[in-house]
Amino acid sequence: xxxxxxxxDAVADQYDEARPGYPPAxxxxxxxxxxxxxxxxxxxxxxxxTGIATRLLRARGAHVTAVEPGPLMAARLRRAAPGVPLxxxxxxxxxxxDGSADLITYAQSWHWTDPARSVPEALRVLRHGGALxxxxxxxxxxVPWIAAQDARVRRWAGDVHHGxxxxxxxxxxxxxxxDRTERRIPWTRRVSLDTHLANLGSHSVFxxxxxxxxxxxxxxxxxxxxxxxxxxxxxxxxxVELTVTVRA
Numbered sequence: 001x002x003x004x005x006x007x008x009d010a011v012a013d014q015y016d017e018a019r020p021g022y023p024p025a026x027x028x029x030x031x032x033x034x035x036x037x038x039x040x041x042x043x044x045x046x047x048x049x050t051g052i053a054t055r056l057l058r059a060r061g062a063h064v065t066a067v068e069p070g071p072l073m074a075a076r077l078r079r080a081a082p083g084v085p086l087x088x089x090x091x092x093x094x095x096x097x098d099g100s101a102d103l104i105t106y107a108q109s110w111h112w113t114d115p116a117r118s119v120p121e122a123l124r125v126l127r128h129g130g131a132l133x134x135x136x137x138x139x140x141x142x143v144p145w146i147a148a149q150d151a152r153v154r155r156w157a158g159d160v161h162h163g164x165x166x167x168x169x170x171x172x173x174x175x176x177x178x179d180r181t182e183r184r185i186p187w188t189r190r191v192s193l194d195t196h197l198a199n200l201g202s203h204s205v206f207x208x209x210x211x212x213x214x215x216x217x218x219x220x221x222x223x224x225x226x227x228x229x230x231x232x233x234x235x236x237x238x239x240v241e242l243t244v245t246v247r248a
Contacts (some may be wrong), residue, residue, distance in 0.1 A: 012076040012204050016050035018198035020137050022107070023187040026240050027060050033244040034131040035102060038062040041102040044125060046091045047109025051077035054084055057105065067094065089108050092117040099127045110134040111170045119175060123247055132248045134174075139165035140186070140237035145228055149200075149221070156217050157205050171243035180245040188237050193225055196234040206236075 010054065031037055035162070039061030045054045048066035050073055056082065057064045065085045068074045074086060089095040091113040104122050106113075122132045141147045150165045174180060191199070197218055206214045225234065 003146075011071070011207060012050055012072040014198050015073070015202040016052065016076050016080065018195050018202055019052060020055055020189055020199065020236065020238060022135070022137070022183060022240060025185050025187070026242060027056065028136065029183045029185060029242055030103075030133050030160075030244065032131070033183065033242075034246065036102060036131075037209075038103075041099065043103045043105060044094070044096060044101045045105045045107065046094070047112060048086075049073045049107075051081045053105060053107035058084060062103075064068070065096070065099070067091070067096075080122065090246070091121060094121045094125050096125045098124050101125050102127060102130050102177050104130070106132075106134045108136055109140050111173075116172045119178070126247045128247060131244055133242065133244045134171045135239045135240050135242040136170055138168055138219050138241050140239055141165070143237045144239055146207055146237065149224075152221065153200075153205065155215075157209065166172070168241060171241070174243070174245065178245050180243050183242045183244075185240040185242065187240065188235055190233055193222065193229060193232045193234055196225070196236060197222060199236075207247060 027038060035170060038057060041062050042061055043057050043062040043064045044067060045051075045057060045064055045141060048054045048068045049070075051066060054066045054077065056123050065087065066081075067087055067089050069088060069090050071088075074088060077084070077086060087095050092110070104126060105231070109120070125221045126132065139146050139150070141150060142198070146165065153165075171182070200221070201218060206217075
């Protein structure tokens with residue numbers, strides 16, 4: 001799993017430029033469910049990648065420390081957010097002091113951890129009353145063209161488990177004894193066809209199968225999408241799936 005997670009390192013710039021961010025309503029929901037404003041909170045963003053969520057958390061006034069294992073992703077984060085403290089590490093072994101965080105966030109990254117290790121680590125680093133927030137941008141499979149694209153990706157990859165649109169229920173591996181609150185936040189963004197394909201290509205299902213094979217897929221995919229979006233603008237539809245659990 002670590003090898004697959006680190007496959008993003010080779011496309012750090014592409015990842016940062018093409019991946020979607022998160023709507024303001026997500027951070028409103030985090031504040032509501034944790035019962036604490038982000039402004040002034042000590043937040044640890046684990047699996048921070050290039051800092052897409054890190055920067056948005058900081059914009060809400062949080063004091064953010066980023067945790068990222070990949071050297072190239074971390075380098076991009078340093079360039080994009082030079083004032084953010086950054087430590088190299090994994091959620092399974094956080095290099096942070098006990099009780100040092102009000103909030104620990106995992107944006108698109110919890111599924112790369114081993115919950116048998118990452119849950120105790122989160123509880124150790126959180127203060128009493130602190131919260132763990134996990135979220136994913138999930139492409140809306142109810143939109144016909146998105147469902148069709150997902151089917152093409154899975155046929156091409158021969159992999160029913162790792163598509164390029166994320167999967168619902170990824171917080172389901174939290175221990176059953178942990179109380180949690182869930183929220184679903186729909187949103188959309190309009191991007192160029194090039195940005196959409198770059199976003200698609202930044203997913204691990206393509207990074208682990210070689211550039212030549214991926215290039216052939218994207219040539220066909222460009223033709224498919226131009227038939228649907230002749231002006232070259234794609235409306236991507238998402239829902240952020242958020243899970244929050246508070247340390248008693």
